[in-house]
Amino acid sequence: MPTDPPAFRSDLPHSFPWSVFHRRHPALVTQLLDVVPYGPAQRAAVRDLLVESTTGVLEPLGEHAPDHAQWLAWGGRELYGRPWGEAPFLWAESYFYRRLLEATGYFRPGAWQGVDPFAPLKNAELAGPEVDGELAALDGLSELPDERRAAALLAAALWGNRADLSFRLQPPAAGTGTAGAPPSGLLVDHGPLLWSTLAAASSPRVCLIADNAGRELLPDLVLLDHLLAGGLAAEAVLYVKPHPYYVSDATTTDVLAAVERLYAAPGPQAALTGRRLRRALTTGALTLRTHPFFCAPLPFHDLPADLRTELSGAALTILKGDLNYRRLVGDRPWPATTAFAAAVGHFPSPVAALRTLKSEVVVGLEAPVVAALDATGTPWRTGGTHALIQVHHPAGTR
Numbered sequence: 001m002p003t004d005p006p007a008f009r010s011d012l013p014h015s016f017p018w019s020v021f022h023r024r025h026p027a028l029v030t031q032l033l034d035v036v037p038y039g040p041a042q043r044a045a046v047r048d049l050l051v052e053s054t055t056g057v058l059e060p061l062g063e064h065a066p067d068h069a070q071w072l073a074w075g076g077r078e079l080y081g082r083p084w085g086e087a088p089f090l091w092a093e094s095y096f097y098r099r100l101l102e103a104t105g106y107f108r109p110g111a112w113q114g115v116d117p118f119a120p121l122k123n124a125e126l127a128g129p130e131v132d133g134e135l136a137a138l139d140g141l142s143e144l145p146d147e148r149r150a151a152a153l154l155a156a157a158l159w160g161n162r163a164d165l166s167f168r169l170q171p172p173a174a175g176t177g178t179a180g181a182p183p184s185g186l187l188v189d190h191g192p193l194l195w196s197t198l199a200a201a202s203s204p205r206v207c208l209i210a211d212n213a214g215r216e217l218l219p220d221l222v223l224l225d226h227l228l229a230g231g232l233a234a235e236a237v238l239y240v241k242p243h244p245y246y247v248s249d250a251t252t253t254d255v256l257a258a259v260e261r262l263y264a265a266p267g268p269q270a271a272l273t274g275r276r277l278r279r280a281l282t283t284g285a286l287t288l289r290t291h292p293f294f295c296a297p298l299p300f301h302d303l304p305a306d307l308r309t310e311l312s313g314a315a316l317t318i319l320k321g322d323l324n325y326r327r328l329v330g331d332r333p334w335p336a337t338t339a340f341a342a343a344v345g346h347f348p349s350p351v352a353a354l355r356t357l358k359s360e361v362v363v364g365l366e367a368p369v370v371a372a373l374d375a376t377g378t379p380w381r382t383g384g385t386h387a388l389i390q391v392h393h394p395a396g397t398r
């Protein structure tokens, strides 16, 4: 049995994980401190975190932290005191966002407790005038035959992960038309298996593990409404993060803002969708749930028993986004031709990943496609130009 490749780490200069800590996080901190008028102590704490995460060792959460013991159990006991680059990239990056909340006072009693550092960014995106145009496109979709409308809504949810939401009939061109790879940038399309899995299930429960708020969450909600209104889901569970995470990850507050954005939209279809979603939330057809594990620095292979049991009852669990993909397949440099089924066989239900590639891990690709993409010399793995709809149903093709 071949051993798994070692998990990605961020200690190799100029590697992608290294650039996330040494390039993206400094830019994020600059943006955050520009946008949110934190006081001197908070600003110093955020800046200290940046220095620690790029040059220092992993300092433990204070014993006052409500999840102090949890992070010890998640690996802090073995990792605290070691250089950030020596921890698995997934662990270190997740911890970076947890410590960012610590630095801003999110978990501490006081005026800033519970204040989402990324709320201004999320709200600005959602309030943007482009969103009205994008939601208005729903009116055009309503006249399409069911299959084409379903495909368009699935594509919107997929490409919404690139935060480039558009309810276009086709996903936006990848811009890197690569001979040997699909021109749309969609490298794997198991859409038909996704639909057939739902059609074959009796009174299916669909679970959607959300990724980002705003312009990704809107098409996710529209897709859930489509499944519920069309009878492809008898009930839906939308899993959100228990607290802010990775900048724009969605919390309950973000779901309410997105449903309100739909409800108040000028276009009739968006407003109707908003009304149906509000009703689905009140009747329980749509349930919001969360769990601490959704902010854990661990792969979904390590799902805690209660969450594993909860998800095992789903006819299909849809995971959105790049981070959820990394956690689903394991944040390791797998050969890109590794079978998706082999990488996700641990998951407790039939599973679908809707993901734009924004980090290096990928599985389930055909060798000629990988060769063609590599031959371009472009950052196809991390640039958000390519995407996957990958589905695994233990019973195989339905």
Ligand SMILES: O=P(O)(O)OC[C@@]1(O)O[C@H](CO)[C@@H](O)[C@@H]1O
Pocket (backbone or CB within 6 Å): 020, 024, 093, 161, 211, 212, 246, 320, 321, 322, 323, 324, 326, 358, 359
């Ligand atoms: O899960 P999302 O929102 O699709 O993407 C999150 C993410 O791509 O952003 C980081 C790079 O900035 C990655 O390490 C991480 O996976």
